Amino acid sequence: MNNHLADLPAWAAAIAALLLLAGAGLTLIGTVGLLRFGSFYQRVHAPTLGSTLGIGCILLASMLVFSVLESRAILHELLITALMVVTTPITLMLLARAALYRDRSEGSDEVPPPPSSPDARPPEPAE
Amino acid sequence: MRGLMRRLLPYPLMTATLLAVWLLLNESVAPGTVILGGVLSLAAAATLGVLDLPGGRFRRPAVALSLLGLVLVDILRSNWAVAKIILRPDGGGRVSGFLRIPLDLRAPYGLATLACIVTATPGTVWVAYDRRRNTILLHILDLVDEQEWIDTIKGRYETRLMELFE
Amino acid sequence: MMLKLLMGTIFLTQILLVAAMAFATFRVLRGPRAQDRVLGLDTLYVTATMLLLTFGIRTGSILYFEAALIIALLGFVSTAALAKFLMRGEVIE
Numbered sequence: 001m002n003n004h005l006a007d008l009p010a011w012a013a014a015i016a017a018l019l020l021l022a023g024a025g026l027t028l029i030g031t032v033g034l035l036r037f038g039s040f041y042q043r044v045h046a047p048t049l050g051s052t053l054g055i056g057c058i059l060l061a062s063m064l065v066f067s068v069l070e071s072r073a074i075l076h077e078l079l080i081t082a083l084m085v086v087t088t089p090i091t092l093m094l095l096a097r098a099a100l101y102r103d104r105s106e107g108s109d110e111v112p113p114p115p116s117s118p119d120a121r122p123p124e125p126a127e
Numbered sequence: 128m129r130g131l132m133r134r135l136l137p138y139p140l141m142t143a144t145l146l147a148v149w150l151l152l153n154e155s156v157a158p159g160t161v162i163l164g165g166v167l168s169l170a171a172a173a174t175l176g177v178l179d180l181p182g183g184r185f186r187r188p189a190v191a192l193s194l195l196g197l198v199l200v201d202i203l204r205s206n207w208a209v210a211k212i213i214l215r216p217d218g219g220g221r222v223s224g225f226l227r228i229p230l231d232l233r234a235p236y237g238l239a240t241l242a243c244i245v246t247a248t249p250g251t252v253w254v255a256y257d258r259r260r261n262t263i264l265l266h267i268l269d270l271v272d273e274q275e276w277i278d279t280i281k282g283r284y285e286t287r288l289m290e291l292f293e
Numbered sequence: 294m295m296l297k298l299l300m301g302t303i304f305l306t307q308i309l310l311v312a313a314m315a316f317a318t319f320r321v322l323r324g325p326r327a328q329d330r331v332l333g334l335d336t337l338y339v340t341a342t343m344l345l346l347t348f349g350i351r352t353g354s355i356l357y358f359e360a361a362l363i364i365a366l367l368g369f370v371s372t373a374a375l376a377k378f379l380m381r382g383e384v385i386e
Contacts, residue, residue: 054339
């Protein structure tokens with residue numbers, strides 16, 4: 001088993017190990033924040049750790065391992081990276097907007113009121 | 128000739144990106160793959176033309192690159208900052224809250240890029256945009272100094288985005 | 294020696310990621326509100342993608358990367374749809 005990693009030079013193995021640990025550690029810290037924070041708007045910040053630098057570190061480790069081993073092209077990692085860069089902000093933004101919309105429609109005083117305007121129209125989405 | 132090019136290739140950059148993704152997914156540059164991918168991405172870009180998107184030009188790659196570097200550095204720094212906040216033993220002593228920031232930027236693609244940058248940086252989330260007053264509403268995890276955040280958004284990102292998109 | 298270290302690190306990474314998934318699952322189950330559950334689900338998707346990537350490094354198989362790509366795509370689409378539902382399901386536009 002796992003003989004494909006045996007050809008990896010020591011420096012690449014060390015860097016890959018560090019990157020993997022850093023990525024997983026950051027993701028874990030993010031989910032700890034998801035558990036610890038008190039309100040939804042604080043919690044929405046927590047998973048960003050995993051979905052930016054966390055997955056970035058692991059993708060880098062994967063690229064490093066497979067480009068040093070030259071067993072296959074590193075192109076799939078590039079695709080996943082691009083996908084993550086495009087999608088992470090959109091999902092979080094949508095969730096934050098949905099939460100604000102729900103809280104405002106319930107009259108919660110945790111959120112700021114919509115900017116006062118002659119016709120009470122919800123703000124336009126930014127997309 | 129130009130008009131024909133415009134009709135056939137309404138979004139050249141988008142077509143090229145789609146073709147690149149197709150080739151990456153297939154992991155080959157065989158003629159058949161290139162032809163099929165080319166036809167598919169041309170068709171997809173033509174469909175985009177039907178949507179009638181707001182116009183916008185992409186200029187100044189140097190500014191774009193410097194903005195990209197800046198954002199990467201900021202993501203690294205704020206990852207560290209947010210991790211420290213999460214691991215701080217006193218759970219409740221944090222000041223987080225909403226912040227309304229007036230903007231000068233009005234270009235739609237510039238605003239979309241700003242939204243992505245702000246949200247992708249840990250510790251700040253874009254919540255809403257008010258078109259009439261041109262203000263944005265952010266939620267900030269570590270809201271100790273409001274003016275510092277306003278300076279960061281306006282000084283670091285908005286000026287560069289205005290150079291890029293306006 | 295280095296191989297053992299790397300294999301051990303990959304194993305540790307996977308344990309950390311599984312713990313992260315457990316925390317995210319806890320947030321999905323606990324709520325308290327629907328948006329909290331959706332946020333937990335999104336975190337779960339991202340962490341699952343990372344776990345698949347570590348399996349890919351460990352085995353060298355390309356299949357894990359295809360799976361990671363599909364999970365990342367599905368996670369985005371489902372979270373976007375759920376967030377949109379949270380906005381429209383309650384208040385008539």
